[in-house]
Each structure stands twice: as structure tokens, then as C-alpha cells.
Amino acid sequence: MQTVTLTPKRSPTISIEAEMITPDAFAGKSAAEIGAIGAWEGNEEITLADIFDVAVDGSGDAADTKIIIDGDVPRVKRIGEAMTAGEIVVKGDVDMRCGALMSGGSITVEGDADSWVGREMTGGEILVKGNAAYYAGGGYRGETCGMRGGKLTIEGDVLDYLGEHMCGGEILVKGNARLLPGVLNWSGTITIEGDTTLPGGEMKSGTIFVKGKVLEMLPSYKDEGTEEVDGVMYRKYIGDLSRNGEGVLYVSV
Amino acid sequence: MAEMVIKNGVVYDPKNGVDGERNEICIKDGKIVDNVGAGAKVVDAEGCLVLPGGVDGHTHCAGKINTARIMSPHDMRYAPVAGLSGPEPRTKLLRPQVGYNTPNTHGIGYRYSKLGYTTIAEAAITPMMARHMHEEFESIPILDKLALVLLGSNWQVMQYIQDGDSEMLKSYMAWALLASRGYGVKIVNPGGGSNWTWGKNVSGLDDKVIDFDVTPADILVGLAEANEALNLPHSIHVHCNNLGIPGNITTTLATMKLLEKVKASQDRQVMHLTHMQFHSYTGTSWMDFASGSDQIADYMNSHDHLTFDMGQMIFGPAMTMTADGPTEYRNARMFDAKWSNYDQELEDAGGIVPLSYTPQHFAHATMWSIGLELALLVKDPWKVMFTTDNPNGGAFVNYPEAQVLLMSDKKRQEVIAGFPDMTMDRISLPNIDRELDWGEMTVMTRSMPAKMLGLDVKGHLGAGADADVAIYDVKPDKVDVSVEHEAVKKALSFAKYTIKGGEIVVQDGEIMALPKGKVYWVNAYENGIVQAEKDRLMTDLEERFKKYYSIQLSNYMVEDAYVPRPVEIRPEVA
Numbered sequence A: 001m002q003t004v005t006l007t008p009k010r011s012p013t014i015s016i017e018a019e020m021i022t023p024d025a026f027a028g029k030s031a032a033e034i035g036a037i038g039a040w041e042g043n044e045e046i047t048l049a050d051i052f053d054v055a056v057d058g059s060g061d062a063a064d065t066k067i068i069i070d071g072d073v074p075r076v077k078r079i080g081e082a083m084t085a086g087e088i089v090v091k092g093d094v095d096m097r098c099g100a101l102m103s104g105g106s107i108t109v110e111g112d113a114d115s116w117v118g119r120e121m122t123g124g125e126i127l128v129k130g131n132a133a134y135y136a137g138g139g140y141r142g143e144t145c146g147m148r149g150g151k152l153t154i155e156g157d158v159l160d161y162l163g164e165h166m167c168g169g170e171i172l173v174k175g176n177a178r179l180l181p182g183v184l185n186w187s188g189t190i191t192i193e194g195d196t197t198l199p200g201g202e203m204k205s206g207t208i209f210v211k212g213k214v215l216e217m218l219p220s221y222k223d224e225g226t227e228e229v230d231g232v233m234y235r236k237y238i239g240d241l242s243r244n245g246e247g248v249l250y251v252s253v
Numbered sequence B: 001m002a003e004m005v006i007k008n009g010v011v012y013d014p015k016n017g018v019d020g021e022r023n024e025i026c027i028k029d030g031k032i033v034d035n036v037g038a039g040a041k042v043v044d045a046e047g048c049l050v051l052p053g054g055v056d057g058h059t060h061c062a063g064k065i066n067t068a069r070i071m072s073p074h075d076m077r078y079a080p081v082a083g084l085s086g087p088e089p090r091t092k093l094l095r096p097q098v099g100y101n102t103p104n105t106h107g108i109g110y111r112y113s114k115l116g117y118t119t120i121a122e123a124a125i126t127p128m129m130a131r132h133m134h135e136e137f138e139s140i141p142i143l144d145k146l147a148l149v150l151l152g153s154n155w156q157v158m159q160y161i162q163d164g165d166s167e168m169l170k171s172y173m174a175w176a177l178l179a180s181r182g183y184g185v186k187i188v189n190p191g192g193g194s195n196w197t198w199g200k201n202v203s204g205l206d207d208k209v210i211d212f213d214v215t216p217a218d219i220l221v222g223l224a225e226a227n228e229a230l231n232l233p234h235s236i237h238v239h240c241n242n243l244g245i246p247g248n249i250t251t252t253l254a255t256m257k258l259l260e261k262v263k264a265s266q267d268r269q270v271m272h273l274t275h276m277q278f279h280s281y282t283g284t285s286w287m288d289f290a291s292g293s294d295q296i297a298d299y300m301n302s303h304d305h306l307t308f309d310m311g312q313m314i315f316g317p318a319m320t321m322t323a324d325g326p327t328e329y330r331n332a333r334m335f336d337a338k339w340s341n342y343d344q345e346l347e348d349a350g351g352i353v354p355l356s357y358t359p360q361h362f363a364h365a366t367m368w369s370i371g372l373e374l375a376l377l378v379k380d381p382w383k384v385m386f387t388t389d390n391p392n393g394g395a396f397v398n399y400p401e402a403q404v405l406l407m408s409d410k411k412r413q414e415v416i417a418g419f420p421d422m423t424m425d426r427i428s429l430p431n432i433d434r435e436l437d438w439g440e441m442t443v444m445t446r447s448m449p450a451k452m453l454g455l456d457v458k459g460h461l462g463a464g465a466d467a468d469v470a471i472y473d474v475k476p477d478k479v480d481v482s483v484e485h486e487a488v489k490k491a492l493s494f495a496k497y498t499i500k501g502g503e504i505v506v507q508d509g510e511i512m513a514l515p516k517g518k519v520y521w522v523n524a525y526e527n528g529i530v531q532a533e534k535d536r537l538m539t540d541l542e543e544r545f546k547k548y549y550s551i552q553l554s555n556y557m558v559e560d561a562y563v564p565r566p567v568e569i570r571p572e573v574a
């Protein structure tokens, strides 16, 4: 078992591209080796040691590596990008695209996550204990397939376009979701325990559960009566008919 | 300028009858010459393949590609062809590069040069869009460029044809080339682009164009006759009606026959048909759709008034972008894909749809086969241009892949082995064992496109030609392309040397220098149209611009400042 602790040394104002903060990249490396890994701060090339105190305890492969970021890193982007195994725990906020393209392992963000958390993830689990911003579990700009697998849980609220272009996997939001969750979806399951607005716009297929209120409903959904799922009674809708969609939207009654 | 001599190369120069000979190539002042002095810089080709620089006579590299870029930010991260696609950071010499189907302008210049190509023809631009196209040309380094100007759904053209006023048609064609600093005449889905304004299309050569008493056949013959009357270096360049529709071979063959009655003004085709692969389908629906390449090839083998290009498909993501607006609407609906639609006022329609082709789908597998069948079944390589209709059939960085397919039956059979069974009774490719030799490949990628375009200084290595040369790390007398196709593909992807205008621009697959290319354009107006006819045209155009255009005639023409290194060609007046 290898534990890598990164303690933030300063609060950068310009975003830092740090896609190499993964168990895959850190496994088996010493503190000095990890500190020497390059990153970009704006257009300046820096090293991880410029922004973190690095401590390493033990050694292991990626699956056996745990990274602890011991504090807020609201300007550090792409933490855990494309990770395949292991664990990351951030004891604070993260910047955009945390866990993008990840295929395995787990990430826990104890604070808030900025936009595109879990973008195009194919496996593994992400837990955000605070809020997440736009496009949580969404796609890359221009692509037509977003999150494909794995599980993304957000205990707080999310902003617009949750699970945009989702192609698979599971999203759970315990708070509210703002506009258009599940927009342009192909597959996968989204559960929103709080309220939301205009869910499932242009959804082709896939499933959305809303346990709170739908503040505004799209007119292009067909009412299919009520249905009980896991002991909860829902009103069931099929759509989005504007795209000949066969998605299923359950709204708590 | 310094002199240069290329020694020890195995030279293919079909136009000059050179077929794999160890000739020296002498260069002086950017031109091929017969001799150079003793002090000339020596480039030792070490027994490698020496060809004229590649000429892409049909590509989409400026204009609509900008909208395609906006629609596909994800394209910038695609990197399926190592070293020729995807993000590449800035270097001391080079700008950063991104993309695959829609690279940035600089990337287009670098990557074509790495393939050994030195001249490209943007195949579809309306006069309205031409100014911006020239700005893009200016930021595509190294390559020489030219543009084909869309006239096949143009209101002026249709009006003058309807009026039977061949003088006005001629004057307008010459003026449109001048106004856009364009090189030749492009016709896309004649009449269909105009009908698309009303949400309609044409279904064949004899439909009426809405609000005009003309048919696609009238447009084709009218423009071909005007083109020949002006003695333009290139013939009309035609994308037929009914692209991509099962059974469209009927329209294609009828179009080919239709042009039998027009005489070419010079020693070249009277019509070039583009991306023939998309126009060679039999059947009545996608269920009984099949290759019609044998019928097209029979016709081509027994007639001499036409040339065509392949429009070869490449598997993977592609970007379709065409003035054929109704076709793109159909694509977008059929594939539930993103769609951009163009209305280019009086001049044409257009659309853009990103697609992806897969060998697992019988229709795509069949289309892939048709492109190769066409090139292999037509006996005379001087009738066939190598293209993928970049990036409609596939990105140009895949040219080596498709070139090697034409040279290796073994490679073709390997691909066909993965096709679904439903493909097999629709194609003839498995039974075609022809493998192109280097001479034939050189014709289809260099000499034929240059001849088809009427560019005397390109596509060959005789004295007087531009010193555009590609040297590849292939030993033609030692390599069996049929078997060693992977190594040959790699060699064709990264030229050992690309020499442009006498300057080494690529060495060992790396860009060495960034000269700015020239822009060829045709001025048939200045001397070709008499003053009285110019006056008559201007009187009519002033009226039409006032009535219909969103811009004024005085702001319309591309100024010289936009074409800083022009090569103006003035056709001889008949």
C-alpha cells in the first residue's frame, strides 16, 4: 500500500492543468519523483513540488495507491483524469474535469467540484460531498457521447446539463439539479432526489428519476400513468418526442 | 537562387515517359531545368522513389471547413493517424496543430507537405465566400492553391441560360472567376441548391428549377459550353444530382452521356465528375443497394470525354461538407447527426454533417469497395484522379492508406475479410486482382490531376515545370508493395524530402521551411469579353445586386490585396 499526501503550499489564481495526479502516475514513485512531475500553470511549466508538499508512505501499484490532497485545490483541474485504479481523496474543492475519462478506482471530493466532474467516465466511482457545477457526468465539447459507465454521486446540488449526452452508467444527485438534466441522453440512469427543471430535453433513451418536484416540464413528453419503482410511486413519462425519443422519465407523485 | 540536383533517385514522370529510371533532376530558380552547374547542391536520393509533388485536384480546405471546425471542437483531439493528426505543440518553426478531419490552417499545410503534396484545389467556394477563403489560403503555408467556383445553382447563371443568352452567361462566368479570384467552374447538384431554398431538391436531370425555366441538364450543358467558349484551362467540375442515393447510377450515366455533345476546346476532358464513389449505386433502396462500378467503368473505358475522381471512403470519423444542401439534410436525419445548413443567397446552398464510417456496416463496406473498384476497373489511369473528397470520404492524412490499397490486393483482401456477409454480393472488389504500379499511381496522384486542371507546370518533372518534387523512402526496384504495404504506407506518409519551388520543405518527415504558396487563378474576363458585353453584364448585375443581394456590387469583388502571390492565367481568346 502506497499513500501519497499532497499538501497545498499556495492558492494559485490561474488554473493548473494537473492530469497527472493519478494513482497510475504516482504508483511506485518517491516523493522527489512525484514532486518533479510537470504541470502547467497558465502558460508556465511548473512541477507538482511548486504547489504541493509531497509525502509518500510505502509503495504499491496503481490499485494499491491512495492519493490524499490535504486541502482546497479550487484551481487545480483534471485531478484523476483517465485513472484506471486506486483511490483519490480531496479534502476540499476541486476545479474542472475532476475524474474525466476515468475507467476505474475511486475519487472522493469532500468539498465542491467545478464543471465536468466525471466527464466521459467509463468506470469507477466518484463521490462529491458538496455541490457540482455544470455538465457533471457530461461529454466533451462537440462529442455526442458523455459518461459511459461507472457511478457519480453528488451529495449537494448541481447546476445545468447534468449527465449531458450520457451513454451509460449511473448518476445520483441528492440535492437539486438546475436546468436540463439528462439533455440529449442515449442511455444510463440519473436519479435526482431534489427538484429540477426541464429534465430529459431531447433525450433519446435512458432513464431519469426525479424524487422531488419538476418545476417545469417539457411539453414533448407523453404521460404513461403511474408506476411503482422500488417502493416509490412515480408518474411515468416517455420522450423526448421531439426527437422520437424512448427515454423514461419518472417523477415522484 | 541556388541550384540543386537530385541524384540516384528512381524517377517516375509519366507525362515525360519516364518510368522508374535513374535520371538526375536539375533545379534552378524554382524550376526544373536540363542542366545545372558543378556547384549545385546535391540531394542524394539513395535509390529511393522520386515523383513530382502531389496534386490534390479536389479537397475541402478553406471556406465551409470553418463552420465544420466550429461544429466539431472534439475533432481537435482526434489522432487516429500518428504524426499527421491530433494536437501537436508549437515548435521553434511551427505553429501548434490540432485536428484530424478539420485541422487548423497551418496543420493543413504541414501535413500535406509531409505526404509529399505541393498543390491543392479547394473544390467548392461561392464567389460570396471567396474573400475569406483567400484569407485562409494565406495561412495555409507551403502549398500552391487554387479554387473552383460554385455556379451550378446560381441565379444569374440560370437566368442567362433561361434567356438563351450565351454571351451573358460567358461574361458572367468570366466575371465570377475574376470576382472570386477563382480558377475553374464547379457545379454541385445542379439546380438542387436553388430548390433547397424552398426546402425542395431536384430528382434528376430533367426536373425544373423552381422560378426558372431551366433543368439540371440545361445548367450542365450551358455551363460546359460557356466554359469551352472561354477556353478555360479546366473543364466544368461536376458533383452530380442524387449523391448518395441507391439507384443514382442512372442519373450519373445520363449526365455522362449528356456531355457527349459538348466539344472540349483543348486537349482535356469536357467534364470532370467528382467523388464518383458516391454516385455509382444501383438498387432502389438501401436493402438492394449495390455497386455499379462495372457500368461506370464500361462507359469510361469506351469514351474519352470525361475524367473522374474516386471519393474513396476511409473508415472512422469523417466530416461531410458540401454545397449539396438537401443531401446534408438527408444525412443529418438518417444518422440523427449534427447539422449545419447554408443559404448562400443567390449563389448556392450548403450543409455540414459529421459522420463516421465503419467496416461493420454493409453499406459503408460497399461504398469503401466501390471507390477502389472504380479506380481499378477503369483501364486508363489518365481518366482517374485519386481522392477521398477530403474530408467527406475521409481525411487527407489517410491518402497513403488508400494509395497502398490500390497497390496491394493482399491488403484489400485483409480488409474485405472483416466485412459483414451482407456486403459480399454487392461488390466486385474481391475478384479484382489488379495492383497499380508506381507509374500508374504517379499518374493518379500527380500527372492526371495537373492535366485535368490544365496546370502545365505541375504534375511532371520536365524542363519548365515547377520544381515540386517528392522523394519517399521506398526502393521501387526492391520492394514488393503487395506484401510490404505497411512499410510503403509509412514511407508515403512521411516524405524523405518534399521540395517545393526548389526549396527543401520536408526532410525525413519533418518540416524544414515555410515558404508561402502561390494562388493560381484564371482571368478570362479582361481579354476574353468585349467591352460592349462587359457593359451589358454590369448594367444587369447592378440591378440584380440592388434587388436581391445583401451586399453591394462595389464590396463584392476579392481585391488584389487578398491574393499577394497570384499566378494569373489568361486563356487564349478563341
Ligand SMILES: [Zn+2]
Pocket: B058, B059, B060, B123, B274, B275, B389, B392
Ligand atoms: Zn468535394
